[in-house]
Amino acid sequence: xxxxxxxGDGTCARNRxxxxxxxxxxxxxxxxxxxxxxxxxxxxxxxxxxxRSSGVDTSDVTTVVGVRTGAAFxxxxxxxxxxxxxxSGANEKVGVEQVRAGVDRRLGRxxxxxxxxxxxxxxxxxxxxxxDEIGARAVVNLAPFRMVPDELQRFVSAGR
Numbered sequence: 270x271x272x273x274x275x276x277g278d279g280t281c282a283r284n285r286x287x288x289x290x291x292x293x294x295x296x297x298x299x300x301x302x303x304x305x306x307x308x309x310x311x312x313x314x315x316x317x318x319x320x321r322s323s324g325v326d327t328s329d330v331t332t333v334v335g336v337r338t339g340a341a342f343x344x345x346x347x348x349x350x351x352x353x354x355x356x357s358g359a360n361e362k363v364g365v366e367q368v369r370a371g372v373d374r375r376l377g378r379x380x381x382x383x384x385x386x387x388x389x390x391x392x393x394x395x396x397x398x399x400x401d402e403i404g405a406r407a408v409v410n411l412a413p414f415r416m417v418p419d420e421l422q423r424f425v426s427a428g429r
Contacts, residue, residue, distance in 0.1 A: 299359050317330060329374075332359075339360040341354065382408065384410070386413055386414065394418065394420065
């Protein structure tokens, strides 16, 4: 069986919060309409449509020329074990300035930043440290797993 849809830890977490009535936003990058194949363009548009229909603020989503929208492939064995292959695509182009501007524009002392390791490490560090400076609560979900600097260790969530 094959299921296709927008998802990933970041999208699912933000959609859940949106369903609960929390104001949610997403800072990512997708492909631009002039850069790649029609399938890639449809994927980027589908992700945006899904986020918007869930009440997620997408005003900080940027488009990138020449890079495909990211995707992940989840393979599940008969015994239930899964293996996830991540193709980061345009999310690898999320920059320090992009996340810092989004955090400054959207977060206050009573807010929570939930971030994943789906974006480059400098952007992740910038978003988390800026949220902490503002007084917002910052939580890092290391999905997909990667080593992070000591300064981020206290923000990493453990378990589910």
